[in-house]
Amino acid sequence: MGIEVKLAFDLLAFISVMVLIVLGLGIIASMMGIFNFAHGEFVLLGAYTVYVFESSGLSSWAGIFAAPVVLAVIGLVLERLVIRRFYAAPIIAMLGTYAVGLVIRESVRGLLGGHYKSISEPLPGVFTLLGVDVSAWRTVIVLTTICIIAGTWLFLARTSVGLQIRGSLENPNLARACGISTSKLYAFTFAFGAALAGLAGALIVPLYQLSADIGTRFLVQAFLSVMLGGVGTFEGPVLGAAAVGGMAAGLPWLVIPVLADPLVFIIALAIVKFRPQGFITQGRL
């Protein structure tokens, strides 16, 4: 019994990581129809913020709370300066955001001196739950993810801004006709998506070491998750992330790990090909 609980927990922990990373990407893709190639670098910047805090002697917790704020600002600035030019052409958006990501990634690489840095968990160690040892930090991640999903859902469903966002998701032209400033909403959404990415980066960095390339590690999986789940809704990408994360963590049980790795992509791509609208159909694409 203990082993099953442990494994279920490990699976849940990894899925939470995927969901955290994908959430911001999904929201931006659903809202503005662009796949943000710089999303991985937003995750990186979140992680880097924690590193900066930690190496300046400040508390890592402060860094974790600061990361989404920092990223929201960066996201807002980028949106105003760069991203808004691309809304009409999603393909150009991919190229443009790729360039942004390249700039960010190489800047961080330069700042890190090309090295990998270890960041310790603010809450280290394990504790016993139901007779099983679980990692404290991974528990924090799982709980935070649940809170964020709940919070975002509440925000979209219960607030007026959330209503405006949902309206713009379904029919931007009509929303604009009703007097909703989609331009402001887009800016807000992009900043929000970036903040989520920053938070994801801040939370997962103690697990995976900081290097300039952590952003690209999960990028393709994130894109696939969004397409798998369905662009245009909030739940879609979450489900997609759960599917991809579950496959990534679960397949090594069935096939050898080096085969499981590319298999996740092949399966996800095949599913997207045959069900292009994703699991949950609604909205844009």
Place this chain on the structure above:
Amino acid sequence: MSDKINRDRPQLGRRGLLGAGALGAAGWIAGGGGWMLAPKGAFAADPIKMGIATDITGAIAPSGNANWQVAQFTVEQINKAGGIGGRPIELFLEDTASDPKIAVGNVRKLIQDRKVNVVLGGITSAMRQAIKDPIVNRGRTLYIYPQLYEGQECTKNLYCTGPTPAQQCDKLIPYIIKTLGKKRFAMPSANYVWPQLLNKYARKVIEANGGEVVFEEYYPLDQPEYSATIGKIRDGKVDCVFNTVIPPGLQPFVKQLYESGFQKNGGVLSCVYYDENLLNYHPAQEMEGLYSCLDYFQSIDDAFSKQLQADYMKRFPDTKYLFTAGSAATGMYRGIKFYEAAVKATKGDLAREAVSAAMDKAKIEQGPGGGAEMVPGKMHCKMNMYIAQCKVDAGKTRYDVIESDKMVDPKEC
């Protein structure tokens, strides 16, 4: 490093007419990149050019930087003593960036631009495989590989100064099985040649000593998730994890293993490239109790080694890149000293065939952990080997030596 570049030397002199002309003036022919350590002071004789190709950036950077610092340290010692036969050594560095694809291009610069007489470097076997062809075949240059590895590298003009599987496993594994009583082995491994061949050798030794390999599995180098592995370790009642996962997949693995309580419940972790430098990769408590077998540990009670350490720390105070064995630093020292001995024997003849022939029989009397001697015809050397266990002391690691063996035969080629 620009203040060290000796401006008296005609940088473009050997490039011929056009090089020194228009393009040179425009700064286009900038001489191949990397860093250069030129000897200070007036040396009448032509310098000997030594190329170092190691990972200054990337996943293996902590070891690569240790290599580079040790190379500088050793060469400075040699130059201070008058060089080799009156000729100073000039060092050139190229960053292989932990990426074989980039390394191939950069190593080519060492050979074609700098025209070095010998190349030392490469840490992972993947790197060695990538750069040995441009160096040894296309570049027709001598290559010394300083890191512990899987053996079976019998290429001519390629000398290995790091430990081989025979040197690392022949005593360590029987110790784990017989003295520690751990018989059920798991082999989580990075998916490339070193773990594959090392595991093959280790398996033979394990089974010959009455142990059992419960599972042997290979992961992509940057695998982030190991719950399936931990599950198998638990299911299979594994009591010794013989780890060959390397960075960047190493950190999540070791962390998940530690979090699963493996060591707490009496499991033994063993990894033959672990040394004092690993603190750069992950926190100390995750490696407490680990067993390693290398050619040198800092706790060895040897006057020469202790002096060498002290001098190194004086040269690089407060550095986090320590002079250790798992990071190929000791192999780098050994390699440079072997080269020195060989060139002394050829009386200054730098032609590859001559130096290679002399190197084949070279001996060094003293080094970190003891001296070493090349086994003629075998491209590998005998060295002292030590089994040690990692103890943690206020966030720092200390390797306590348990057993030592003198002049162990590499048993290669």
Place this chain on the structure above:
Amino acid sequence: MLSEAGSGAGVTAGGAGRSGADGPRQAERKRAFRRVLPFVEGATLLLALAAPVVLGEQTNLITLLTNVLILSLLAISFDLCWGLSGIMSFGQALFFGVAGYAIALVGRDLGFSELWGTLPLAMLVGFVLAGLFAAFLLLGRKPPTSIFVALGTLTGSYAAERLVSGWQYVGAGNGLSAVKLLKIGDYEFVEGTAFYSLALGILLLVYAGARFLKQSQLGLVLAGMRQNEERLAFLGYRVQLFKALVFSLAGMVAGLGGALYSYHQGFIGPGNMGPGLSTAAVIYCLFGGSGTLIGPILGTAVVEILTYVLADQAAIKAIWPVILGLVLLVVVMFQPKGILGLFLSDRERIGSYGRRRRDG
């Protein structure tokens, strides 16, 4: 017969088929219109031919230029997809890398590295693999969105890189090194002027072929596709099939480049088929100017040569990739036509079709 597929604002109605209604104004514009492209092409060709003579013994520079030529093939392959047909492919390196691996394996396992056998093999590998890929991505009941194609190619390239990194037979993460040298009969091509000449010859052939394609009827269809797929579909053309064809041809070119790369470097690794190299191809092409075929070559040359030179200066070494990223961003945002866009008119970029009338 459409005389021009271009639409962009400010492009004069040119070439054949123009009525002489606004005589003097049109004549003025006609005078002002100079064909720049042939000059650019001619100058590049001259430089390329002169290089080995001028550089002589400096093998490292000849090697650099040979690399430029080989990578230009990859950039052209991307241009065939994007510049000519509007297919955003983030995975051209897949065909580059797989072909490179194929010929390395043939050299290792069969001991065969004759030019007349391996280069066609590489082209075949590239063509077939790209064809299969195109079939999966492009064909089917519903036409795919461009995002799907872009992400699909990216995923393919990435998944292939991961797969090969784990496969021992092809060297796993080590890649394949000590690739058997390319040869004709007994003559072996090593890095240097000989290989440079070979690469240049092949690039010229590919370039000529691509130019021919671009000016042909097929090129006309592609131009129409690039401008407005729906319209072309309504005219009765099976757009996805044409896309698949071009994609396969582009894959063939990329495969050829991959084989040359493998022989030249003596090494091929998983990184040579992954998104890193694929996006480098995008950068080369966009930087030089997509759609022009000479643009990708220029872009590759500028980026690679600058990288080589700047990598030497320790100060710039760390920030060169950042600069490259910024330049790419500026290009995408403000000058999507790349360097060549600065002095190439839209009309020349897009091209004219049809027979020239005597008043032209």
